[in-house]
Amino acid sequence: MYNDFKGTLIILVRHGECEGNIKGKFRGRIDFPLNKRGLIQAQDLAQELKNFPLKHIYTSPLSRARQTAEAISRQCRVEVKIEERFNNIELGSWEGRLKKEIAELYPKEWELWINNPEKLRMQDMETLYDVQKRAKACLDSLVSKHDGEVLAVVTHRAVLKPLIAACLNIAPPYFWKIHLDTASYSLLSHKEDRGYCLIQLNQTKHLKEYVTEWV
Secondary structure, rough: OOOOOOOEEEEEEEEEEHHHHHHOOOOOOOOOOEEEHHHHHHHHHHHHHHOOOOOOOEOOOOOOHHHHHHHHHHHOOOOOOEHHHHHHOHHHHHHEHHHHHHHHHHHHHHHHHHHHHOOOOOOOOOHHHHHHHOOOOOOOHHHHOOOOOOEEEEOOOOHHHHHHHHHOOOOOOOOOHHHOOOOOOEEEEEEOOOEEEEEEEEEEOOOOOOOOOOO
């Protein structure tokens, strides 16, 4: 479909489903692996991405992203490279805990999370601005390195949303204006004279089943 595209094409992938997704937990850097449905999603996604002339795959080091990237790698015969700057947001004491528990224990901070998470500041937590800064710098360097090629970035919701906002110059609050399901993919193009362009967002037609998350 994009064989004749003149420019760099970036496939942004959210990892497949894990236990933390379906149990309503904050994930952060907790290393949840893909669950049974997540493994199936990864296979379906990999089959879908065979339609692209993919040359490079970069992934977060966490298992759920790495397993998703490895499924794509097997189908597309492309090497997977770990990229720490695409690691998930560090959520400190919230990691691995139920969202409903956090809502009860930290009502003010929870209110910020569901309305304006860009303003959330906690001592042991990475800010969305910090995530955005590292992820955008990494993508810019990869686009420069792989000019004119197709690359995939496999990472997390809390990385992809700030990254997309940075690429499109969307001002905060942007986080809840962008929706991404597990094992979805989105397409960004990059041309030197125009910069980044969003071609497709949250493509899920390849998935037989998924559970969507709104908080």
